[in-house]
Amino acid sequence: MEKKNLRIEEQLNKRALLGNKRSLLLVNEKLIDFSSNDYLGFARSEDLKNRILNSYESLADKNGSTGSRLLTGNSALATEVESELAKLFGYDASLVFNSGYTANLGFFSCLPQRGDTILYDELSHACIKDGSRLSLAKSMPFKHNDLADLERKLKLSEGEVYIACEAVYSMDGDFAPLKALCELSEKYNAKLIVDEAHSTGVFGKNGAGLVAELDLTQQVYAVVYTFGKAMGIHGACIASNQTVIDYMINYSRPFIYTTAPSPFEFLSIQQAFQFLTNHPDLAIRLKENISTFNQAIKTQRPPRYLSTSAIQVVITEGNLKAKSTSKQLQEMGFDVRAILSPTVKEGEERLRICLHSFNSKNEVLGLAHALNSLLC
Known part of the structure; x- marks a missing residue:
C-alpha cells in the first residue's frame, strides 16, 4: 500500500514545502466573520x-x-x-x-x-x-x-x-x-x-x-x-x-x-x-458596510480591487505573507482568510475579505484599522 501512495505523497509533500498544502479546519465561532459568503446573514438567520x-x-x-x-x-x-x-x-x-x-x-x-x-x-x-x-x-x-x-x-x-x-x-x-x-x-x-x-x-x-x-x-x-x-x-x-x-x-x-x-x-x-x-434593508445595510470599509482602509490597492461588491481584496504577494497576515488578524479577533497560489496566480496571493449586512460599523472599522496597522 505504501508504494501505491508514493506518487500522491510526493505531490502532497511538494505542496507542503511550497506552503500551499490545504487542510479542513473548523470555523472559530468566536471570531468576527469576514470570510464567509453569507453576505446577507441568511445562513445564520433564526427567522428564516x-x-x-x-x-x-x-x-x-x-x-x-x-x-x-x-x-x-x-x-x-x-x-x-x-x-x-x-x-x-x-x-x-x-x-x-x-x-x-x-x-x-x-x-x-x-x-x-x-x-x-x-x-x-x-x-x-x-x-x-x-x-x-x-x-x-x-x-x-x-x-x-x-x-x-x-x-x-x-x-x-x-x-x-x-x-x-x-x-x-x-x-x-x-x-x-x-x-x-x-x-x-x-x-x-x-x-x-x-x-x-x-x-x-x-x-x-x-x-x-x-x-x-x-x-x-x-x-x-x-x-x-x-x-x-x-x-x-x-x-x-x-x-x-x-x-x-x-x-x-x-x-x-x-x-x-x-x-x-x-x-x-x-x-x-x-x-x-x-x-x-420582505427584507430589502439587508442589501442596503451591506452596501453601507462596503462604503465604510473602502473609506477607512488606507492600504494601497490597485484600482481593480477597489470594489463596491461584498468581496474586498488585499494583495500580500506570497503564500507565507498571506498566511501570516491572516493569522495575525485572527489573533486580533477577525476571521479573514488567505487565498494562496495555485488558487490565484503566484505573486497575487491575497487576503479575501467578505463583508456582510450583519457586521456592525465598529467591526468594519476595526478590521480596516487592523489592516492599516499591519500593512501600511
Missing part, C-alpha cells in the same frame, strides 16, 4: 430557519427526492419553484441543480457542440473551465475583462460561439463589463452566459442579480444563479429560454444522472426568496 421549518411541517411530501428528476425525483413543488425563479429572473424557464458547480458543468458540457467555440474569462470559476473541458467544443480563455482580447478571439472563433463570465468575480470582487459584453455578443452573434453566484440576492430587484439590474435579460442567453451564498441555503439554477432548459433535461449528464434535490431544499429556496422580498 423558523420560516422554513414551519413551512416544512405542512409539506405532505417525502423526506428525500428518492431519485433523479427524470425518474421519481420530480414533484409539484420542484416545478412550482422553478417557475417562480424564472419569473423572478425574467426568463421563460429555469432548471434547479444541486450546486452552482454542477449547474455550470451541466451547461457547458452539454450545450456547445463539436465545431463550436467557448470563450471564457481567464478568472472564471473552475466549474466553467471544467464544463468547457468536458465539452466537444473548442474552448479558450480571454484576458480578464479585456474586451479587445475577447474581440480578437471572437473574430477567429468557429461555429456557434459561447462567451462565459462572472457578474462578480469570486477571488477579485470586481465586476464584468456586462453591457459591453452584450454589445460584443450581439455584434458577433455569440451567446453570453453569466454566472451570478456572488450577485444573486445582493443586486437587482428582489435579489434578481446584476443582469436584471442592468436590464440586460433579453441580451443574455443564460444565467446561472446560486443559492449557497447571499441566499444562505444550497443549490443553484440556470435560467434561459424553454428550448435550452428542455435540451438540458434531455442531454445534461450532471442533471440527468444525479439524485434530485430534496423537497426540503426546494422549499428552502422558495422561502429564502420570499424572506428576501
Whole structure:
C-alpha cells in the first residue's frame, strides 16, 4: 500500500514545502466573520430557519427526492419553484441543480457542440473551465475583462460561439463589463452566459442579480444563479429560454444522472426568496458596510480591487505573507482568510475579505484599522 501512495505523497509533500498544502479546519465561532459568503446573514438567520421549518411541517411530501428528476425525483413543488425563479429572473424557464458547480458543468458540457467555440474569462470559476473541458467544443480563455482580447478571439472563433463570465468575480470582487459584453455578443452573434453566484440576492430587484439590474435579460442567453451564498441555503439554477432548459433535461449528464434535490431544499429556496422580498434593508445595510470599509482602509490597492461588491481584496504577494497576515488578524479577533497560489496566480496571493449586512460599523472599522496597522 505504501508504494501505491508514493506518487500522491510526493505531490502532497511538494505542496507542503511550497506552503500551499490545504487542510479542513473548523470555523472559530468566536471570531468576527469576514470570510464567509453569507453576505446577507441568511445562513445564520433564526427567522428564516423558523420560516422554513414551519413551512416544512405542512409539506405532505417525502423526506428525500428518492431519485433523479427524470425518474421519481420530480414533484409539484420542484416545478412550482422553478417557475417562480424564472419569473423572478425574467426568463421563460429555469432548471434547479444541486450546486452552482454542477449547474455550470451541466451547461457547458452539454450545450456547445463539436465545431463550436467557448470563450471564457481567464478568472472564471473552475466549474466553467471544467464544463468547457468536458465539452466537444473548442474552448479558450480571454484576458480578464479585456474586451479587445475577447474581440480578437471572437473574430477567429468557429461555429456557434459561447462567451462565459462572472457578474462578480469570486477571488477579485470586481465586476464584468456586462453591457459591453452584450454589445460584443450581439455584434458577433455569440451567446453570453453569466454566472451570478456572488450577485444573486445582493443586486437587482428582489435579489434578481446584476443582469436584471442592468436590464440586460433579453441580451443574455443564460444565467446561472446560486443559492449557497447571499441566499444562505444550497443549490443553484440556470435560467434561459424553454428550448435550452428542455435540451438540458434531455442531454445534461450532471442533471440527468444525479439524485434530485430534496423537497426540503426546494422549499428552502422558495422561502429564502420570499424572506428576501420582505427584507430589502439587508442589501442596503451591506452596501453601507462596503462604503465604510473602502473609506477607512488606507492600504494601497490597485484600482481593480477597489470594489463596491461584498468581496474586498488585499494583495500580500506570497503564500507565507498571506498566511501570516491572516493569522495575525485572527489573533486580533477577525476571521479573514488567505487565498494562496495555485488558487490565484503566484505573486497575487491575497487576503479575501467578505463583508456582510450583519457586521456592525465598529467591526468594519476595526478590521480596516487592523489592516492599516499591519500593512501600511
